[in-house]
Structure formats: C-alpha cells, structure tokens
Amino acid sequence: xxxxxxWQKPYKFGTLVIFPSDTLRQSINLQRERTDPVSGSxxxxxxxxxxxxxxxxxxxxxxxxxxxxxxxxxxxISYGPLNTFLPYPCIWYEIQxxxxxxxxxxxxxxxGFFNLEMKHPQNFIPHMTITEGxxxxxxxxxxYQLLQEESGKGIFQCKxxxxxxxxxxxxxxxxxxxxFS
Numbered sequence: 001x002x003x004x005x006x007w008q009k010p011y012k013f014g015t016l017v018i019f020p021s022d023t024l025r026q027s028i029n030l031q032r033e034r035t036d037p038v039s040g041s042x043x044x045x046x047x048x049x050x051x052x053x054x055x056x057x058x059x060x061x062x063x064x065x066x067x068x069x070x071x072x073x074x075x076x077i078s079y080g081p082l083n084t085f086l087p088y089p090c091i092w093y094e095i096q097x098x099x100x101x102x103x104x105x106x107x108x109x110x111x112g113f114f115n116l117e118m119k120h121p122q123n124f125i126p127h128m129t130i131t132e133g134x135x136x137x138x139x140x141x142x143x144y145q146l147l148q149e150e151s152g153k154g155i156f157q158c159k160x161x162x163x164x165x166x167x168x169x170x171x172x173x174x175x176x177x178x179x180f181s
Contacts, residue, residue, distance in 0.1 A: 004170055010115050013053035014165035014175065016108065017046040018101070020079065020128070021156040028093075028128065031151070035091070035143065036131035043172040047077070047095055047128050049161055050108050054115040061113060065178060068107060069161060072180045075100060079128055080153030084144050089133025091144055093151070101126035 004012075019025055025045045032040030057065070078096040085092075095101060105124065109116060130147060133139040160179035164172040 008166070008170050010118055011052045011166055011170075013056055014163055014172075015048065015052045016050040016161045016178070017043075017048050017164055018077065018158050019044065019046050019162050020077075024079070024154065024156055028130065031130050031147065034136070035139075035147070036134055036136045038135035039129070039132050042166070042170055043164065045128055046162075046164075047101065047126055049101060049105050049126075051114045051116055051118055053113055055113075057113060061111075064111060065108070065113070068111070069178045070181050072104065074157055074159045074180045076155050077101075077158045078153065078155050080151065082130070082144070082148050082151050083127070086139070086141065086144065089131070089139030091130045091139060091147055092127040093130070095126040095128060098126045 020028065028045035029040065032045060075097070079093040081094060083092055083094050084090065102124070105126075108114065130151075131139055131143070137143055158180070160177055162174045163176045163178060165175050166172050
C-alpha cells in the first residue's frame with residue numbers, strides 16, 4: 001500500500017459493486033484493456049454502488065449488510081448507450097434503472113460503514129466505465145465516437161453485490177458475494 005497513490009488509499013477496505021454477466025464483462029474488459037489498460041488492470045468491468053468501506057467490518061456488521069441485501073429482489077439492469085464527462089477523460093455506459101442503484105447506494109451508506117468524506121457521494125451517476133484516461137489513447141471526442149460505433153446496449157440480471165478489495169498492487173479481487181433475495 002505504500003506505493004499506492006493518494007486517491008487509491010481510501011479503497012484499502014474495499015467497496016461494493018455490481019458485476020455484469022460474464023459474457024458482457026469479458027466484452028467490456030476488452031474495451032477497457034484497449035483504451036485504458038492501467039484502469040482496466042485495477043478491476044474488471046463493474047458498476048460501483050458504494051463509496052469505499054471506512055474500516056474492516058466485523059461479523060455482526062456483515063450480517064447487517066446481508067439482511068439489507070436479502071430484502072432486495074433481483075432486478076434487470078440496462079446498459080448503454082455510451083456517455084462521457086468530456087473534457088474530463090471518462091467514457092462510460094449509462095446504467096438504468098439509475099434510481100434503483102442510487103436507492104441501494106443510499107440505504108447502504110446509511111449504515112455508517114462507508115467513507116462519505118470522498119468526492120461525489122451526493123452527485124454520483126451510476127455508470128460502467130470504459131476509460132478514465134489513465135493510459136492508452138487520448139480520451140477525446142474522436143475516441144468517444146469510435147467507441148460509440150462499436151458499443152451497444154443490452155440487459156443483464158443483477159442478483160447481488162460483490163465485495164471487492166484491492167491487493168498490494170491495487171488489483172481488486174472478489175472477497176464475497178452478497179446475494180439479493
């Protein structure tokens with residue numbers, strides 16, 4: 001962790017994400033590897049749900065999260081079309097129903113387990129990142145147009161959240177899956 005950049009350090013206790021289906025994840029991972037291999041190496045294609053945890057949780061706290069998540073029914077997520085935050089170098093898939101992801105985020109954040117001192121906790125937009133400009137080609141309107149031509153839309157079933165934690169090289173690994181009902 002000593003070699004981590006300052007922005008990486010708050011993630012040491014992990015975070016909760018939605019992973020798309022295996023086939024979709026592989027397809028988006030290829031886009032990520034081609035357009036931003038550094039960011040792509042940190043974590044597979046995902047939808048961030050929460051801010052990072054503020055500490056390691058004990059068994060009772062994990063039970064509390066399990067109780068919350070087991071009361072939620074699986075739901076479909078639509079991804080696409082692509083969008084961008086240009087001039088900030090980020091290209092991403094839109095996620096719907098965004099309200100459902102935001103509601104889930106809010107309920108989890110109310111537990112007090114998550115670091116809400118970081119940027120964007122209130123104005124978060126659910127998304128699935130392709131590139132955030134850490135490496136690869138310049139993230140500009142030309143790359144955005146090229147990716148739009150090869151990217152589509154689709155649906156996958158969200159059956160729960162994955163708890164991911166970075167290793168010493170800041171490569172996120174799944175520690176546990178937290179299923180919905």
